Every structure is written in structure tokens, then in C-alpha cells.
Amino acid sequence: MTTAPLAPRTALFLPASNPRAIAKARELAADLVILDLEDAVRDDSKATARAAAVEAVATGLGNRSCAIRVNGGESREHAADLAAVAGSACDFVVLPKVETPEEAAMVADAAGKPLLAMIETPRGVLAAAEIAAMPGVRGLIAGVNDLRATLGIPADGGRDGLVLSLQMIVLAARAGAIWALDGVFNALDDPEGFAAECRHGRMLGFDGKSLIHPNQIEIAAAAFGASEAELAEAQALIAAATGGAERFGDRMIEAMHVEQARALIARNLR
Template sequence: MDPRQRPYRSVLYIPGSKERALDKARSLPVDAIIFDLEDAVAADEKDNARETLKAALAQGGYGARVKIVRINGLDTPWGHADAEAVRDMDADVVLLPKVGGAADVDALAAITGDLPIWAMMETPRGMLNAAQIAAHPLLTGFVMGTNDLAKELQTRFRADRLPMMSSLGLCLLAAKAEGLIAIDGVYNAFKDGEGLAAECAQGRDMGFDGKTLIHPAQVEIANTAFAPSEAEIDLARRQIAAFAEVEASGQGVAVVDGKIVENLHVATAREVLAKAEAILALQAG
């Protein structure tokens, strides 16, 4: 499946050390799970978390959800052991924090082999090197670490995320150039549904594939925001039909709702329908 068609609307962080949370995640309607061995796990629990997560993934039950394991950085006391453990876990992706350049991805790949790698994009150096990071042959996704990035940039909070726009844009450009998945950063106020919906809408408008989440209460909002709407699905069908009709007749130009429909619009329309079908397939499974 084209990565852009596989849904990544909701990507939920789950602590790798919490058996109850690991079990609950099996029933949540999320598209992907980040099993976290980094920020969500205290230093004295790192070793236990590694074993707890390995057992949970071996038990299975996560269905079609993409299983992503975020390890500690390789410059920490736990990073190498995490990487070696993930190599032998039932994981789909390993997520490396604070990636500053392609050499960081090389270092991880030397341990994890052919396992696909995602990069946490959360430092100024990472932003400046986004293109080279995205071009790594094992790199398949970016996750925006907006909290760490805000700290590093010394920004003030703004609901419109204006201080983040350059960084978000650089990462999106690099991801789209290489055909990567691009996941937006978290929204910290997990009880603020209206604020989350607004930020999801902004991320979707920018071109992100989905949003990282910190609480199950955020899942439905993200799933709705990053799925094709009924209006978008209807428009896609009408564009495809209008273009096909004109092609068959060999006359005129396809027009829908007063706007010309060209090949590029039809390609986008087909992507919309493919994503809608993929979401239905996930829900049915």
C-alpha cells in the first residue's frame, strides 16, 4: 500500500512500562501506537520497561495498528540496549529521538538492521538537516517533537503555532520530497477538545498525515480531522466521473462546481477515495 494511503490519523503514545496501558491500547481505535521507552519511563524503570514491552508485543492483540517503539537516544545509558531489544521485538518501526543528522540514523541502523526507522524531529539541528535525514534509505517517517522543539527555540506558546511554522514546513517539505509519513506533534491540553480540533485541522491543512496523541480522549477528534470528509469523498467521486466522461467523448474540459478538473485533481481524488477505503478496512478488521 502507498504509505500516503495507509491511515496514520491517530498515533498514540503509550508508556512501555505500564502493563495496564499496554493492554488497554489493544482495544483503542488508533491507527498507530508509539510504545515509549524514553520520556514516559523513569530512569530506574528503563530495564523493566524493555522487558514489559517485549512481552506485551509477543503476546500480540494489536491488530492492524502500526507498532512503533520509541527508544532512548544512543547517547544515553539505555539507548543501545533499547535498540538491541527492539531488533528482536514484534515491532513495525523503531523511533529515534532527537535526530540531528543522517549519521544518527546510520548509528541506529547498524544495530537494528533492516527495521524501518522513524525520526523524532525536535531540535534546531534536525530542522536544518531535515532533507538529509529524510533521504536515508531506512527512514520511512517523521514525528514532530514540538514540545522539545519549543524549548530549544525558546518560543512562547501561541495557538496559531506561528513560531513553529518554519520548522514544521521544513520537515514537511523533506518528508514529501522523499515520500515519508509526517506526523504532527502533540497537543498538551488533553481536555481541550476544541483546541485539539483546531490544531488537527491546521496540521491536516498543512499536509501532515496524522497527529501524535497523549490521551485516549483525543483519538476520535484526530481520527475525524485526518480522515476524508463526506464532502471531500463526494467531490472526489464527481471529479473522477466528470473527467472520465470528457475523456470518453473526446470533447471539452471537465468542470465540477465551476472549477476545471485536470489530471492532477483526478490523482488527488483517487488518493482521497483510497484513503477512505483504507480507513473502512481498518475499522472492519
């Protein structure tokens, strides 16, 4: 059973170097805001972005969790990023391109924050279960853009070639009882395609979706949340359950289904 009933449905990446985006984030409905120090920030702006991220989480990002994505271990900014995160008020640290459980444990310990590990390479996918099992790791994030590149999948090749990797990430997260967040969708002018990918991610078992634009929040929240009909059925199932295997409507239920119904309701109490 996963420990992720309150996992974020929406995790919005924002460049920590963009003060206007950070200010706007305080008014957005994202469950989790991830201030990025890595790919979204130019090399000559890293130090400024790092200071801005620490200041932003100190003043708060509204009624939502916040994380800081640090530069990877190969970067000269890595040590300074970890030191800044350790002294900050953020809730999580995000590490890109995690490939070993030792790396994950070391960063979680150094940052003093729960780690969201990005799985973006074949080595990361194959080690995902070990990474998910490490103390301090709270969730896995599928890094689909880098996975496409390292697997040799065309950027416009759809999700078919990624399905095995995505399911392995979900399996690893569930085995480790941690969160699993689906990767980003790059086409900002294709809301129908984005909605379809969100539905696909939910069917694979992901808890939520990582986002790159505020316009994606509402669609992802709806896809990874529950409809009124789903909530009503969950409440009716809980009320009807008396223990053991029994009939509910046209199907059989047991304790597992009651736990799922309670988790569904909890995820929508935000």
C-alpha cells in the same frame, strides 16, 4: 508525490511501563501505537519497560501498526533498546531528537525496522530533508515540545513561532516521499483547541497527529480523515476524469487531482 496514502492519522504514545494502558490500547481505534521507552519511563524502570514493550508487540496490539520509541544515542539504554527492537515484532522504530542523516541510517540499520525520525531541535529541522532521504526512514514526527524549548518559544505561545519549522518538516517529508506526523497537544482538557490544532496541521500538509491520550483519537481521526462530502467528491472526480486537463464542476482537474482523490479514499479504507 508522497508515498504516504496509508500514513497513520493517529499515532498514540503510551508508556511501555504501563501495562493497563497497553492492554487498553488493543481496543482503541488509533492507527499506530508507539510504546515509549524514553521520556515517559523513569530511569529505574527502563529495563522493565523494554521487556514489556517486546512482550506487548509479540502478542499484538490489535488491528493496528505498532512502534517502539527507543532512548537516544546519548543514553546508556540506547544499545539495549536497539537490540530489543531488532528482535521484536514491532513494525517501526522511533528515534528521538534526530539531527543527522547518518544517525538515522545507523539506527534504522541496527534495528532492522523502518524508522520514524523525531525532529525536535533546530539542527534536526535544518537537516530534515537529508534525514528524510535516507534509506530506511519511513516518516518524520514533529517534536513540538522540544522545538518550543530550543527555539525559545513560550509554552503557551501558540503555533505561530513553530510554523516555519513545521512546514520545513512537511517539505522534507514530501521531498523524501515519506510520512509527516504533527506533534502532540498537551492540554487534555481543551478538545476545541486540540481540534483547531489538528485542522491547522492538516492545512500545513501533515498526514496525521501524534497523541498522548486516548480521548484525542476520535478528534484527530476526523480532522485527518475525510468527510462523507469529501469522499463523495473524490469518487465523482475519479469517475468523471477521462485524462488530461478538463473541467470538473467549477474547477479544472488533471491527473494529479485524480491521484489525490484516490489517495484520499485509500486513507479512509481502514
